[in-house]
Amino acid sequence: MMLGLVFSMVFPIIELLKRALQDQSGTYIGLDNFTTYFTSPSLFQSAYHTVTIAIITTIISVSAAFLFAYAIERTHMKGKTFFTYIGLLPLFAPTMMYGIALIYLLGNNGLLTTGFFGLTEQWFGWEEFDFELYGMKGIIISEVIFTFPQAFLILKVALSTADQRLYEAADTLGASTLRKLVTVTLPSIKYGLVSAFFVCFTLSFTDFGAPKVVGGQYNVLATDVYKQVIGQQNFSMGATVGIILTIPAIIAFIVDQTIQRKQSGGVNSRAVPYKTPKNKGRDRLYLLYCSAIAFSVLLLFGAIAAAAFVKVWPYDFSLTLRNFGFGSVAGDGLKPYWNSLIVSTLTATIGTAVIFIGAYLTEKSRHLKWVRKVSYFLSILPIALPGLVIGLAFIFFFNEQAFTIPFINMEIANPFKWLYGSLAILVLANIVHFYAVAFITANTSLKKQDDEFESVSEAMNVPFYKTFSRVTVPLSLPAILEMAMYLFVNSMTTISAVVFLYSPDWKLASIAIVNMDDAGDIAPAAAMSLLIIATNIIVRVVYELLSKKLMNRTNAWKQTQT
Incomplete structure (x- = not known):
């Protein structure tokens, strides 16, 4: 998991810093x-x-x-x-x-x-x-x-x-x-x-x-x-x-x-x-x-x-509904909207799974304490990284033909170049951009769970993955839904993280708004904004209904235990 964080966050930022110390021809200029x-x-x-x-x-x-x-x-x-x-x-x-x-x-x-x-x-x-x-x-x-x-x-x-x-x-x-x-x-x-x-x-x-x-x-x-x-x-x-x-x-x-x-x-047990x-x-x-x-x-x-x-x-x-057609404007029809739905859904699905597992390993693992500390720091670092910087760093890292290994000047072909211009790089950029808040949400939820769950499982020789799937995940479902909703909504609205990374085949709704604004198509840009808002509100309502249902089930379980 930590290798994934280094790959998706640290290496691109290093590549960005390296490019800032070079001129246009790639010569080092300090x-x-x-x-x-x-x-x-x-x-x-x-x-x-x-x-x-x-x-x-x-x-x-x-x-x-x-x-x-x-x-x-x-x-x-x-x-x-x-x-x-x-x-x-x-x-x-x-x-x-x-x-x-x-x-x-x-x-x-x-x-x-x-x-x-x-x-x-x-x-x-x-x-x-x-x-x-x-x-x-x-x-x-x-x-x-x-x-x-x-x-x-x-x-x-x-x-x-x-x-x-x-x-x-x-x-x-x-x-x-x-x-x-x-x-x-x-x-x-x-x-x-x-x-x-x-x-x-x-x-x-x-x-x-x-x-x-x-x-x-x-x-x-x-x-x-x-x-x-x-x-x-x-x-x-x-x-x-x-x-x-x-x-x-x-x-x-x-x-x-x-x-x-x-x-x-600020509020202790004796507080009123x-x-x-x-x-x-x-x-x-x-x-x-x-x-x-x-x-x-x-x-x-x-x-x-x-x-x-x-x-x-x-x-x-x-x-009129003409502004929602986007047929003769810079928005390229409804395709960017459908692209955003796909990217946001994948970001919410994959991102929630990856981030929650990362938070679980960081919080619940008992070994390699220094690795967990580094992992935690890397996990909350993206909150301080602007979306534009992440997008620009991804350009330099994923579009590089080959990497030079320091000190020995040996070059190796970039094995990740295929990601550039694809759907995958948009999803990855969104996950990195919004990683920190989702990680903190998962981490907070996991901290509330008693460590005895893992201890009892180990004493009974229950595999950790069974404890994870049957105890940890069910208890964390409200937080998991919150993470998925957060990732989806922000992926629908973000511009800065993806403005440098999209390809003609994967133009997003937020990018279409930028292009329509540049072309003077303000009314269709407003219409696309309205589509994004309506979609996010619907997702929020679904989240509230699911959360309420889960809370009712949780409260029922608690009552049966008393």
Whole structure:
């Protein structure tokens, strides 16, 4: 299993680093490419833009998500289930969709910038205005939408538990609401806040979809990689920018892991569950806030739906299904959508099996402790690797004719070259890209299972594979379903990990959206986005139904044991 991790993650990254130290002819030039990048004002400006966007996005997204999660977990506000689902809705859409939706709302012919196409000027005197969507402003709005549900999920879990005694002590000392927030609430969720900051910063720093659609002339590192590789065929400089793109993400990853290792249980066995005090004024205020967030999300998705079903925005609003045909546009018909279904299904099936077995060997094996530690590190490392970097590394590794063995200068033919341009490389790239989160899910589930299961099996001479299939897997079925759902949904929406790897025969739906956007076919791009969203929502509903059924069976089993 560890050899597989090295093969699919480490070797391609090494090949990427090697290419960054070479010129276009393959001659070793050391750090010259990095010097060229940082001494070029236009290229260096992209790095500044990327850091600026990531910082602003992280602050806005985490702050907004904290208030939203607080409303769900720490108030008596009505409609919590509805608001929770709406807050998670952006998870099911490709990042490019946010930019497309913003174009229809705030672009030159947008619903809001034209004052509902002149109606507000006619009725209220509200004239149209220029929002200047393309650039920093549009990217930040798109990235906030993209990262908000990730931060919300983390903070919702962090706020779900608290010790009532701390708040009672604060009330006894006469602490104000703000004082309790600063001295009790925020310290108790500091690790969740750190993780939310890390996730939002990394996602916005490395995202490609949103800057591609609404970035305009405002370049960032992700679009620089795309332009260097696709536009200029400068693979060495593309590799250089890819390495630069990875450095801040890895630093943030190391900081997060260091802080998480220091985490101790905030709620011990003597803790008293937190009881939310009643406050109608507070509940109304948070209901208003959550309603505004929900309205904004639904407005975005409504704009996409409207764009997909009308003939010509904003001139002919007659309803049509023509945009879903994709026959005369850059999307190549429905084939990319069916390709995405195949790739996502294989990613979910194969990826779940491989990742769960890897987590099992890492967590339950009692031998080769150092191998398990290395395996664990490699398993969580992909969370710090941008999708563009993984895709670019795969190009260099799998498209190489031969490898040179260090020190002896011996060349061997690349036995994996056949994967390049195939269905298999797309599946492999997706598995590597989303490996870490699925691995952590499996690992968490396995940690909850008593080690005595394996000990008893060994004492009774029961083969480990029987224990694995009859005990471990059944107990882990909820986590396995969660992993499969996660892999499928993200494989349907990802762009960055596969944008360099697809072939004409295996163009994916997310890639078709990129191509349609480049060709100016925005309405069909919106229609393809809507297909992806609908598919992911259906998968999520099926997952919820299966999980509920499994939980009922588990609870029934527990009741028979009592």
